Amino acid sequence: MSKFLKALALGTTLAAFPLMASGAAAGDIDAGQKVFKKCTACHAVGDGAKNKVGPQLNDVFGRAAGGLDGYKYSKAMIKAGEDGIVWDDESLSAYLKKPKEFIKGTKMAFAGLRKDADLDNVIAYLATYSSAAATGEDTSSAPAATAPETVVARAAAVTSLRDGGIYGIGRVALPEEIAAWDIDIRPDGLGLPEGSGTVADGEVLYTDNCAVCHGDFGEAVGRWPVLAGGHDTLTEDRPEKTIGSYWPYLSTVYDYVRRAMPFGNARSLSDDDVYAITAYLLYLNDLVDDEDFELSKANFLEVRLPNEDNFIPDDRLDEVHYAEKGEPCMTDCKPGPVEITMRARILDVTPDSGDDDAAAVGAVD
Numbered sequence: 001m002s003k004f005l006k007a008l009a010l011g012t013t014l015a016a017f018p019l020m021a022s023g024a025a026a027g028d029i030d031a032g033q034k035v036f037k038k039c040t041a042c043h044a045v046g047d048g049a050k051n052k053v054g055p056q057l058n059d060v061f062g063r064a065a066g067g068l069d070g071y072k073y074s075k076a077m078i079k080a081g082e083d084g085i086v087w088d089d090e091s092l093s094a095y096l097k098k099p100k101e102f103i104k105g106t107k108m109a110f111a112g113l114r115k116d117a118d119l120d121n122v123i124a125y126l127a128t129y130s131s132a133a134a135t136g137e138d139t140s141s142a143p144a145a146t147a148p149e150t151v152v153a154r155a156a157a158v159t160s161l162r163d164g165g166i167y168g169i170g171r172v173a174l175p176e177e178i179a180a181w182d183i184d185i186r187p188d189g190l191g192l193p194e195g196s197g198t199v200a201d202g203e204v205l206y207t208d209n210c211a212v213c214h215g216d217f218g219e220a221v222g223r224w225p226v227l228a229g230g231h232d233t234l235t236e237d238r239p240e241k242t243i244g245s246y247w248p249y250l251s252t253v254y255d256y257v258r259r260a261m262p263f264g265n266a267r268s269l270s271d272d273d274v275y276a277i278t279a280y281l282l283y284l285n286d287l288v289d290d291e292d293f294e295l296s297k298a299n300f301l302e303v304r305l306p307n308e309d310n311f312i313p314d315d316r317l318d319e320v321h322y323a324e325k326g327e328p329c330m331t332d333c334k335p336g337p338v339e340i341t342m343r344a345r346i347l348d349v350t351p352d353s354g355d356d357d358a359a360a361v362g363a364v365d
């Protein structure tokens with residue numbers, strides 16, 4: 001190759017970069033999310049994404065092939081990384097089109113995406129989970145680009161990915177924004193934050209933040225909700241449903257208090273505070289009797305509320321009546337064109353007012 005051609009080739013590689021970056025922009029993120037369903041058996045992205053059969057794919061742009069700590073790659077993938085393959089639009093496109101051809105010996109058991117549109121779209125989707133994608137930060141072919149450090153800068157970057165979307169409105173939420181909303185805690189402990197707190201600490205916090213409404217002992221002031229007691233009242237005419245007597249899972253207490261209390265100043269407590277208050281609520285309900293008891297993420301699931309067993313999974317769909325029905329018809333269920341057989345006005349569905357004519361005049365059909 002002549003010097004001139006080499007220079008030209010080099011020039012195009014560099015010049016190609018902005019085009020490649022907008023390659024991700026060219027894909028349709030929503031369509032890409034659908035394509036990604038083909039990958040979810042093995043890969044996760046987004047907040048809290050874990051390695052599954054394959055490595056998690058957050059920030060995959062700019063990652064050297066086989067470069068994620070803590071995931072066991074094939075030798076072939078590690079070698080590819082050592083040989084300089086870094087994930088960007090181009091390399092992802094080549095790998096996802098024909099995995100085994102692009103990296104011989106990869107253990108990704110996936111035939112590849114045949115359609116170019118699917119490739120562009122899934123890459124655009126993955127780019128929304130990669131801070132390096134929009135600017136090419138850290139990618140091998142990237143000229144020294146400044147990393148977008150602030151959330152605002154990342155938001156702008158993601159917005160640009162969205163430009164030209166179908167409606168041109170809004171942008172894809174950032175992982176940080178989703179994380180701020182995604183605070184639910186499930187009965188199996190999923191979502192519990194790190195932290196701990198004792199009954200004794202909880203008592204102080206409860207007295208300061210909760211007792212004005214819920215009473216010093218959870219007995220409630222006036223008509224604010226009662227938080228303790230009511231044991232063995234569930235079968236009575238007027239059952240007293242409290243955390244102790246009725247609620248099935250302690251996770252709901254933690255979730256609810258952290259999300260919604262103190263009333264009017266929600267989300268003002270730290271995660272440790274909420275552990276302490278939850279511990280104190282157990283104490284008020286006689287479910288714990290030691291003031292030194294410390295509730296934490298580690299022992300949370302050991303605490304069971306007395307009424308748990310009376311909550312059963314909704315198994316209606318397994319009942320004979322439902323199970324035998326099969327899939328409901330959703331399209332072209334009736335032969336022939338639709339006919340209007342009656343109008344509401346004539347049908348006179350308006351509740352009888354004793355003056356049918358007057359009712360019919362005001363009726364909406």
Ligand code: HEC
Pocket residue numbers: 035036038039040041042043053054055057060063064065066067068072073074075076077078087092096105106107108109110113122
């Ligand atoms: C049947 C499981 C499976 C499916 C389906 C699958 N992958 Fe993979 N993927 C893997 C495994 C396993 C690896 C690790 C490969 C290795 O070490 O050789 C991998 C590696 C990767 C890598 C390299 C990541 C890194 O850290 O170097 C990317 C990128 C990737 N997959 C994207 C995808 C996308 C996008 C899809 C869907 C279009 C997909 N994969 C479908 C199992 C799968």
Ligand code: HEC
Pocket residue numbers: 206209210211212213214224225226227241242243253256257261262263264277
């Ligand atoms: C200003 C009054 C007020 C304060 C202060 C307050 N709450 Fe509440 N609390 C309420 C109201 C009102 C409800 C019912 C809200 C509803 O049903 O939408 C409620 C409901 C609850 C419930 C659910 C009760 C049930 O059985 O449904 C719990 C648990 C709870 N609060 C705990 C706390 C804790 C813990 C604190 C202190 C960190 C606190 N609250 C501070 C007014 C207050």
